[in-house]
Amino acid sequence: ETGVTQSPTHLIKTRGQQVTLRCSSQSGHNTVSWYQQALGQGPQFIFQYYREEENGRGNFPPRFSGLQFPNYSSELNVNALELDDSALYLCASSLVGSPMNTEAFFGQGTRLTVV
Amino acid sequence: AQTVTQSQPEMSVQEAETVTLSCTYDTSENNYYLFWYKQPPSRQMILVIRQEAYKQQNATENRFSVNFQKAAKSFSLKISDSQLGDTAMYFCAFTSGTYKYIFGTGTRLKVLA
Numbered sequence: 001e002t003g004v005t006q007s008p009t010h011l012i013k014t015r016g017q018q019v020t021l022r023c024s025s026q027s028g029h030n031t032v033s034w035y036q037q038a039l040g041q042g043p044q045f046i047f048q049y050y051r052e053e054e055n056g057r058g059n060f061p062p063r064f065s066g067l068q069f070p071n072y073s074s075e076l077n078v079n080a081l082e083l084d085d086s087a088l089y090l091c092a093s094s095l096v097g098s099p100m101n102t103e104a105f106f107g108q109g110t111r112l113t114v115v
Numbered sequence: 116a117q118t119v120t121q122s123q124p125e126m127s128v129q130e131a132e133t134v135t136l137s138c139t140y141d142t143s144e145n146n147y148y149l150f151w152y153k154q155p156p157s158r159q160m161i162l163v164i165r166q167e168a169y170k171q172q173n174a175t176e177n178r179f180s181v182n183f184q185k186a187a188k189s190f191s192l193k194i195s196d197s198q199l200g201d202t203a204m205y206f207c208a209f210t211s212g213t214y215k216y217i218f219g220t221g222t223r224l225k226v227l228a
Contacts, residue, residue, distance in 0.1 A: 108159040
């Protein structure tokens with residue numbers, strides 16, 4: 001167990017709906033990154049939050065948005081869901097400012113199915 | 116752009132044998148970090164081993180070791196004395212230090228009894 005928790009573990013939504021996924025980062029970590037992992041693929045970087053601000057974004061449309069709270073937990077919001085948004089969404093926490101060999105710790109993911 | 120390539124979609128190995136998973140990457144950075152992550156059916160990414168590019172010595176962690184060839188941009192993982200619990204997806208990952216990870220497409224490893 002890494003101490004990174006995500007909720008919910010599974011979710012089914014209808015195309016066009018909106019969804020919010022949540023992540024509690026590991027104690028002492030100040031950075032949260034979100035990844036989308038389609039079936040049979042490696043995770044793809046969505047964006048990263050550091051000190052409550054977006055700190056880098058991958059090739060995802062604006063309907064993917066996020067928040068980071070003062071306690072460093074984070075939300076991923078996806079609007080106007082599409083069938084291709086069906087994937088495992090992974091949250092990873094890390095500590096910016098630590099020695100650079102500190103790795104990111106991943107949660108167990110939220111499996112989102114869009115029907 | 117930085118890329119990570121894993122050319123072996125699936126591999127199998129007999130229990131107690133040794134297996135090597137391949138990974139190549141492309142970057143213009145000089146300082147970066149490479150990782151191997153294991154993803155069992157439980158879905159959680161578990162760090163297996165990491166390598167700092169500035170270190171010439173190959174990293175080892177118990178039964179796991181890497182062959183890091185910086186000039187060739189190659190980063191293979193060797194698993195010795197394979198165990199049934201090693202059955203999982205294995206992902207090679209790269210970061211230049213921004214904590215944004217770039218992952219390969221993964222290798223599905225099956226350890227046979």
